[in-house]
Amino acid sequence: MKPLQEWFKNPWLAGTLFLATVGIGVGVGLLLTSVATRKAESRFAYTTKADIAPDESRSEVWGKAYPLEYESWKETSDTGFRSKHGGSAFRDVLAEDPRMVVLWAGYAFSKEYNQSRGHAYAVQDVRNILRTGAPNDTDKGPQPGTCWACKSPDVPRLMAKMGDSAFYGAKWSDLGAQVVNPIGCLDCHDPKTMALRISRPALADAFMRQGKDITKATHAEMRSLVCAQCHVEYYFKGPNKHLTFPWDSGMTVDKMEAYYDSANFTDWTHALSKAPMLKAQHPDFEVFKMGIHGQRGLACADCHMPYKTQGGMKFTDHHIRSPLSNVANSCQVCHRESAEELTRNVEERQDKIQQTRIQLEDVLVRAHLEAKAAWEAGADTAAMKPILRLIRKAQWRWDFATAGNGNAFHAPLEIGRMLGNGIALGQEARIKLARVLSDRGVKTEIPYPDIATKGKAHELIGLKMDKLNAEKQTFLTKVVPVWLQKAKAREDSLPK
């Protein structure tokens, strides 16, 4: 065999080796250049290039410095697919399930309730909805300033100027010309450092009352807490309608009920049963924390704002939406199953919870009507009081389970438990009602009402929808344009 060193005497082989070495060097050099360029690009992308005013509520101004985030944020106007129980278009939930009209009889929610759309619609939808009424020159409308609290980055601006008490205490219509930008950059970010920040007082206050300091939250926690400023259960406390989270004794459906009970709080008196009702808002954060993703330490942003790459840049997708319309970037980061299978798994949770939910709705519809019949048969207040208490408890559980976004996915076990509990309580009310009715001579079952359509349900509870719609139309065509004009004038005077 030729000794090893002989090989290197071959000039062809030596030359090849030399060229190969040069080639590798060039390759490594190119790679390093590419890495350096990408680094420079990302420094370029993530560094403030504009001075953003501390109360800049126009997201398009921020967008000049953060074009990728801004462009993706604009896509919140596409609400996206939300499994077979949802859909990208506008959805009239009361038309889909007219039982809810009966459950909310006497409360504004019975007038109109729609599937929530993307953040881009926040201001527009709160103006459009019948619940905010039709304020005009002579009537300031039914709602307080608090109703704007979660809708716009104009809110931190106004709160800084007015103070939060004056903001909450104002009429909703008083602020209509000021609140025009939908939920955007200023709601979650510090305009100087771009760090996530809490822009509203209610969450920080709730933390303080729990003995926690929200300024100590980690960045990972902040990726949920900025959302928890709004996506929680809350109520309007006292005559000043101060936005307050009922978390002082705990964050479960039972603990929050205990809070409301001990504060003797009632959202409204039910128009049919006269029960002292509670309305749940959207306890998304609380429910999420009780489910397996919350327990494993995930943040809202992990699934609703996963990372995205565009032109070689990795950034947080600000198209906040259902992960079901973005399975590849959200679920599949951790789960290896196909998008179809993962979607099927989510839908199974929704289907099963929905079955129990509808069962509880039927129980509640019957309970309200039976209570109404009991009053009509001359039932006395002493007999009715424990019954109305049971109805309140049962419907609180139903509303808590139903009002949230994604509850059936976030914590199906807890939601199932609360609905089962709600059915037991609601039926308990009906057992007592059967006795009261029978004792008062009502010997046959109160028939289930014909509420096959939203119209029939509205008729049952005596809502004059034509009038409400007409007034709303006037408000939208006469009042809102004036608000928009004033807002434009104010914004036009600001630096671009």
Add this chain to the structure above:
Amino acid sequence: MKPLQEWFKNPWLAGTLFLATVGIGVGVGLLLTSVATRKAESRFAYTTKADIAPDESRSEVWGKAYPLEYESWKETSDTGFRSKHGGSAFRDVLAEDPRMVVLWAGYAFSKEYNQSRGHAYAVQDVRNILRTGAPNDTDKGPQPGTCWACKSPDVPRLMAKMGDSAFYGAKWSDLGAQVVNPIGCLDCHDPKTMALRISRPALADAFMRQGKDITKATHAEMRSLVCAQCHVEYYFKGPNKHLTFPWDSGMTVDKMEAYYDSANFTDWTHALSKAPMLKAQHPDFEVFKMGIHGQRGLACADCHMPYKTQGGMKFTDHHIRSPLSNVANSCQVCHRESAEELTRNVEERQDKIQQTRIQLEDVLVRAHLEAKAAWEAGADTAAMKPILRLIRKAQWRWDFATAGNGNAFHAPLEIGRMLGNGIALGQEARIKLARVLSDRGVKTEIPYPDIATKGKAHELIGLKMDKLNAEKQTFLTKVVPVWLQKAKAREDSLPK
């Protein structure tokens, strides 16, 4: 710079290179030897070394050929930790929850019902339990041969000899001297090939009626199907008490109920309410398939019999038990969380389901007592019939959810749904009962009974426990020893 080939003229360097090459060669050689040895060892361990008779029901005979599997199988006498709701010791479930005594009034389960123990106790526990009565010379006892069907590898032996019809149709006590070996090797394995095999007809028949051929099952499927021979919902069909799975129209709680309804099947008439009841057995396989682990294609054996290594040998751990007593080898093969956290997750599922379950039990206890009161108040059969139907439906859901092993973990969502549904149905019965009672002059609520202890519950339903216990004692001291003696004589005559 020195040209490359010059280096190889250095004898010290060339020597070092030579020695290094020899060293690597020796290393690789050693490694290959080690691999070959392990291979030889495992061939030794997994090859049949004894001729096992086709009906060999004594697992200790198999154990001579498969010592590792046999030794681990023997450990099923240690039932193991089963989370805070379970425990390794003997557990008297009726003492823990005396409501069940009321729910099963008129049926043998109200006499005695214990937490299931390891397979090692299968034969012993079915002899000991009050449900099998106290057969003697003059009284053959209440149960048919079918009651042995799942308890012992003596069963396939006897079925082969007698035919399954004669086996089922015999009295349980007729076979007492024949069935002595607890669930073991022959129940799941082919004694010639060691392949997993179906040793009982009921599962294969159920498959056939569903249009499926169980002989086409893959090995992965067989790792669940051998368990599904027994861990399923079943009933004793017809006068011959033929063991039958009610799967013909589907394997959910609703579909099996439809099967029983259309067959007009009733397990017993409730002693208090006179409702035509169904008793669920342990639908473990069906419920497992509806949960996420089943949906992801896992098999029973993956978690209940994970692989184990001993003396360098990897084998299937035949200490079948709760994965909670073996988290490291079961759950943690896939889940990276700590054993404490995983256990907490399981217990949360159990806790929440347990809350709803107890709520349904209270509804059912009340319903049975209110129905009894209604009969006593002179209610007519026409009015009671739909009420008793509702009680049957509600309790079927409770029993299905409760009777299984690990249901609350296997498919918490489905179990929660079924319990919520059960509460709605049970309370519906009570609403109708409130009307019937009120109409018949019973104006006050039927009080919840004092069933704080098992003794009080037994008193309520009128069971004479002293007599039952005394008879059982006589059976265990007089009859069983004779059975054991006969069995020993038979086995002593066989080749060891």
